[in-house]
Amino acid sequence: MNWLLRGLRSSVGLKFVMAVTGLLLFGFVLAHLAGNLQIFAGADQLNGYAKSLQDLGPLLWVARGGLLAIFVLHVGTGVMLARRNRAARGTPYAVQKAIDSTHASRAMVSTGVVVMIFVVYHLMHFTLGVGIRPEFHDWTDPQGRHDVYSMVVAGFQQLPIALFYIVSMLGLGVHLSHGLASMFQSLGWNQPKYRSFTRLLGIGITAVIILGNISMPVAAQFGLIELPEWNPLVNGGN
Template sequence: MNLWLFRMLRSSVGRKVLMAITGLLLIGFLVSHLSGNLLVFAGRDAMNDYAQFLKEHPGLIWGARIGLLAIFLVHVITGLTLAAENKAARPIPYQKEACIQASLPSRTMARTGLLVFVFVVYHLLHFTFGVVQASKHAKHLEGLRYDVYDMVVLSFHNPIIALSYIVAILVLWMHLWHGASSFFQSLGWNHPKYRPVFEKVGPVLSTILCLGFLSIPLSAWLGILKAGGM
């Protein structure tokens, strides 16, 4: 690797940029993930068609998975090293702590980030690997087709599962509240004219995304979405 690239990516500013870019890509993923998930409201067929489409294009889905995993790991590992350095930068804490204006989400990024990480593992074990609730994991329908729709809806009939998802989405909401505004600054884009707008991007975007995500477990739990394969 070129020396300069190495130096850049190791520097405080370089890693800040890395966090911003990977964060931005992960937000992009969330948007596409949500648009796919929302097909659940279009009915079982739409949802299952989408799942089948993905299944039939292994190149696409594995490419995306590997890329996503790499981005995710860079984001998590860089974030953890930064957080460790930040902690080390103030070995003796203030006896009396105070905060002037920083938002709660901005002050808890490392913690919310870790919780999101834990959730993602859980989420994968749940829907992708079928370790959680193995009995309800996508059953085969009409031979080759997976019934993803039923899997999702039935899962969230379990209040514990629905609640865990809801909590996780709220944590994600906090993480994005700060993150989706912060990347402008990290990438060097700040200006008195745009700053008020940038500062609202995070809260607005995170709220839209999370409302979207919340709608699924809530609808399933409250019985708005009904499973049909039972």
């Protein structure tokens, strides 16, 4: 615990914590995307996958707790670093460097806020089933499993919801591409000989995440994924 407190006092330590927590969150987003893309394999596949996660029971709660702790550390160190950046801006040293890093850190703060708003909305929508079409959250499939497939498709068939997800994913994309570049730097993976590789890697992974996430609301809007025949909305009502 002491090492953590000591680390949190220095900017290098803060950047390291940001980089490591960013890397872990990034891993979550990739794994979550891989899970969600099973929507294209149909309701049975996605609902089975969601059930296998639910069946983890207490382990799922441990993972959720870990994810929350990582998220809080990431946002907390981000706020501390942004404050330090702002305070340092008043000092005369390395003016040009400060201007460059100001642009990058402003982009990180503003897109970070977009991602935070998205996560709160997203948890209310799909995990808690409050506020945003909560009636879609209560459906079950013919096997009695939580009908995650119908919940997601019906949600994304609503144009304002689909647009909200698409715009948020663009914000997430900017956050990830800047974040990955500074993560490579903080972890010392940006030596000149690797720089073009890490840059390409960052752009490539970010593109996969944005396009993968956007593909789901877009597919629902264009009728490429549709509600299954057992869904109550299929035979009238909305």
